Amino acid sequence: MSYKVTISDIAQALNTTPATVSRALSNHPAISDDTKQKVAAMAERLNYKPNKIASSLRSGRSHAIGVMIPSAEINFFGSVVHGIENVANSAGYNVLIYQTNELRQFEVKGIETFLSARVDGILASIAKETSDYTHFLEIKKRGVPVVFFDRANDDLGISSVVVDDYRGGYIATEHLLKQGYKRVAHISGPQHIKIFNDRLKGYMGALQAHGIKVDFDLIYTGNVSIEAGKSAIEHLLELPEKPDAVFAVEDFTALGAIKCLKERNIKIPDEFGVIGFANELFGEHITPSLSTIDQQTVSMGKASLELLLQLIRHKDKNSQPRKVVLDPLPVFRQSTFRK
Amino acid sequence: MSYKVTISDIAQALNTTPATVSRALSNHPAISDDTKQKVAAMAERLNYKPNKIASSLRSGRSHAIGVMIPSAEINFFGSVVHGIENVANSAGYNVLIYQTNELRQFEVKGIETFLSARVDGILASIAKETSDYTHFLEIKKRGVPVVFFDRANDDLGISSVVVDDYRGGYIATEHLLKQGYKRVAHISGPQHIKIFNDRLKGYMGALQAHGIKVDFDLIYTGNVSIEAGKSAIEHLLELPEKPDAVFAVEDFTALGAIKCLKERNIKIPDEFGVIGFANELFGEHITPSLSTIDQQTVSMGKASLELLLQLIRHKDKNSQPRKVVLDPLPVFRQSTFRK
DNA sequence: ATGAAAGCGCTAACAT
DNA sequence: ATGTTAGCGCTTTCAT
Numbered sequence: 001m002s003y004k005v006t007i008s009d010i011a012q013a014l015n016t017t018p019a020t021v022s023r024a025l026s027n028h029p030a031i032s033d034d035t036k037q038k039v040a041a042m043a044e045r046l047n048y049k050p051n052k053i054a055s056s057l058r059s060g061r062s063h064a065i066g067v068m069i070p071s072a073e074i075n076f077f078g079s080v081v082h083g084i085e086n087v088a089n090s091a092g093y094n095v096l097i098y099q100t101n102e103l104r105q106f107e108v109k110g111i112e113t114f115l116s117a118r119v120d121g122i123l124a125s126i127a128k129e130t131s132d133y134t135h136f137l138e139i140k141k142r143g144v145p146v147v148f149f150d151r152a153n154d155d156l157g158i159s160s161v162v163v164d165d166y167r168g169g170y171i172a173t174e175h176l177l178k179q180g181y182k183r184v185a186h187i188s189g190p191q192h193i194k195i196f197n198d199r200l201k202g203y204m205g206a207l208q209a210h211g212i213k214v215d216f217d218l219i220y221t222g223n224v225s226i227e228a229g230k231s232a233i234e235h236l237l238e239l240p241e242k243p244d245a246v247f248a249v250e251d252f253t254a255l256g257a258i259k260c261l262k263e264r265n266i267k268i269p270d271e272f273g274v275i276g277f278a279n280e281l282f283g284e285h286i287t288p289s290l291s292t293i294d295q296q297t298v299s300m301g302k303a304s305l306e307l308l309l310q311l312i313r314h315k316d317k318n319s320q321p322r323k324v325v326l327d328p329l330p331v332f333r334q335s336t337f338r339k
Numbered sequence: 340m341s342y343k344v345t346i347s348d349i350a351q352a353l354n355t356t357p358a359t360v361s362r363a364l365s366n367h368p369a370i371s372d373d374t375k376q377k378v379a380a381m382a383e384r385l386n387y388k389p390n391k392i393a394s395s396l397r398s399g400r401s402h403a404i405g406v407m408i409p410s411a412e413i414n415f416f417g418s419v420v421h422g423i424e425n426v427a428n429s430a431g432y433n434v435l436i437y438q439t440n441e442l443r444q445f446e447v448k449g450i451e452t453f454l455s456a457r458v459d460g461i462l463a464s465i466a467k468e469t470s471d472y473t474h475f476l477e478i479k480k481r482g483v484p485v486v487f488f489d490r491a492n493d494d495l496g497i498s499s500v501v502v503d504d505y506r507g508g509y510i511a512t513e514h515l516l517k518q519g520y521k522r523v524a525h526i527s528g529p530q531h532i533k534i535f536n537d538r539l540k541g542y543m544g545a546l547q548a549h550g551i552k553v554d555f556d557l558i559y560t561g562n563v564s565i566e567a568g569k570s571a572i573e574h575l576l577e578l579p580e581k582p583d584a585v586f587a588v589e590d591f592t593a594l595g596a597i598k599c600l601k602e603r604n605i606k607i608p609d610e611f612g613v614i615g616f617a618n619e620l621f622g623e624h625i626t627p628s629l630s631t632i633d634q635q636t637v638s639m640g641k642a643s644l645e646l647l648l649q650l651i652r653h654k655d656k657n658s659q660p661r662k663v664v665l666d667p668l669p670v671f672r673q674s675t676f677r678k
Numbered sequence: 679a680t681g682a683a684a685g686c687g688c689t690a691a692c693a694t
Numbered sequence: 695a696t697g698t699t700a701g702c703g704c705t706t707t708c709a710t
Contacts (some may be wrong), residue, residue: 052455054687057392078417116391182668393703
């Protein structure tokens with residue numbers, strides 16, 4: 001049988017002790033090169049696979065980290081996980097995934113799972129429906145390092161990695177103004193979600209910086225969906241002073257807007273400019289292609305894991321929470337480029 | 340401290356032994372209800388979290404399964420993982436994710452990782468570049484249950500869950516014929532990849548079933564990409580007898596075809612029909628919306644995990660490998676619907 | 679219905 | 695440079 005080889009077997013075969021084998025395998029300085037070689041060779045020959053479970057139990061470090069996401073089906077999170085994975089694997093960490101389906105009750109279960117697995121740290125993006133954060137405070141109290149990514153909460157003393165949504169909103173709006181659009185509207189999302197509120201503020205900031213007074217009639221607050229984008233446009237086009245461009249809080253909303261405008265035979269970008277947010281995959285392929293703001297998902301994954309690894313390495317109990325803010329990346333395409 | 344409570348602590352507090360506590364917690368029939376209640380209450384009070392690592396070491400079962408995917412960024416795999424996750428969590432299994440980036444060398448590393456983590460089983464989708472399958476045979480030899488999903492290999496005696504690509508190709512082609520298209524072309528992919536070859540066979544099968552002789556001039560074999568779709572159309576439109584419809588092996592290829600046709604002002608679907616394969620997200624949102632074949636990703640994830648759990652539960656060493664074939668689902672949209 | 683005791687495979691003092 | 699020993703937290707046989 002090749003599947004139950006332990007360090008003791010190697011030790012026996014080499015007429016030495018498990019301790020020496022253990023040290024040799026982990027490249028301990030006090031072990032002679034000769035021994036190390038012999039051990040390595042025998043391990044290879046016996047087809048030895050280290051038992052991480054035993055190692056974890058003894059050392060108290062699992063070399064696993066838990067990642068909690070709202071859904072693996074959302075492109076954005078798949079992409080972030082991609083970034084996390086790459087760093088994790090090269091740092092020798094395993095990644096446990098848990099999906100919350102946007103529900104607090106599953107967040108609680110996920111945390112149970114992670115704690116039982118004795119993960120060395122947790123990365124989490126908060127579910128939409130969560131407003132009671134005690135479960136996060138509890139893991140913090142237990143001394144398990146946590147880092148939020150994207151959907152963060154600044155009031156819990158927990159580190160986070162987010163994109164600068166204010167700046168993203170600002171850039172998007174300014175781009176429309178620079179393209180010569182005169183009345184720029186904004187379709188926003190639920191205001192209790194911080195990122196949407198920040199994008200709205202960025203929109204207002206850009207207008208003001210360009211000497212334009214914010215017209216609240218031009219701000220439509222809805223949900224985040226294709227439907228919301230359609231309703232928004234229908235509403236905006238009924239205004240006495242119609243807008244000639246719109247910054248949508250999210251790409252799907254922008255898509256709804258585009259569909260509605262096309263139905264009404266309003267030419268994009270010549271008569272009406274549209275920009276979204278998120279750089280979803282479809283934006284590149286629709287007609288006209290959609291201008292948007294990229295959230296640097298892969299970088300976000302990398303940055304959050306790196307931050308978490310730092311917390312794991314020097315567990316200064318009383319270190320201040322850190323906040324990494326990534327720059328949003330403008331991606332300008334046809335939907336805003338007028339001649 | 341609340342974060343180092345063990346069953347011994349509970350036992351001590353209750354004036355009993357770890358064995359009893361362990362049994363009580365796992366609902367052992369020989370333990371009185373009274374004791375069970377007391378143990379549960381004390382566990383709650385002390386904020387006890389079971390140590391899965393210790394449990395795994397002792398019991399030899401990790402209750403973890405490894406999932407190996409080419410990339411978390413590909414929508415398709417994100418979606419399958421979604422399906423796997425849902426079943427896994429409710430069955431009490433943790434999911435370890437490993438990305439191979441389509442490289443055999445990372446497949447080998449992933450397997451090492453999984454073996455070290457002593458996963459109870461492995462789900463894998465084979466990397467494009469892999470042609471030497473010894474690493475999979477080795478885990479099989481070690482007695483670790485394996486199930487392939489989507490990208491499978493039938494020659495290794497390993498169970499798999501796939502969609503019926505032949506049937507998918509058949510359905511797609513037949514749909515075009517039923518819509519009245521007369522000369523249906525096919526853009527295929529690299530033939531050493533089984534799924535592409537199967538779709539090609541499905542295409543040919545449908546033509547024959549409708550009494551149409553296969554014209555090999557109408558079969559273009561390229562890569563799977565937007566570019567390939569464009570080149571294919573350019574090539575096909577130069578034929579003396581031009582096609583009036585195309586079944587593309589994959590949605591991105593179909594997208595390239597559509598872009599090229601639009602540039603040439605050929606009307607879709609009236610003058611030319613296009614159908615793809617995969618049901619990528621963008622297909623719904625482009626103009627015209629793309630007809631395609633859905634691969635039932637979430638079902639695939641569920642089915643593969645269920646099959647794996649069966650293998651884990653009754654490890655009949657000599658049980659025959661099983662093959663689950665899912666039905667492809669037609670999704671017909673504008674790009675093939677002519678009046 | 680409960681207890682005693684051994685041990686899963688590894689690591690890390692503490693020897694020598 | 696290597697060996698001895700104890701033990702991480704749990705499960706499980708064997709006893710009572």
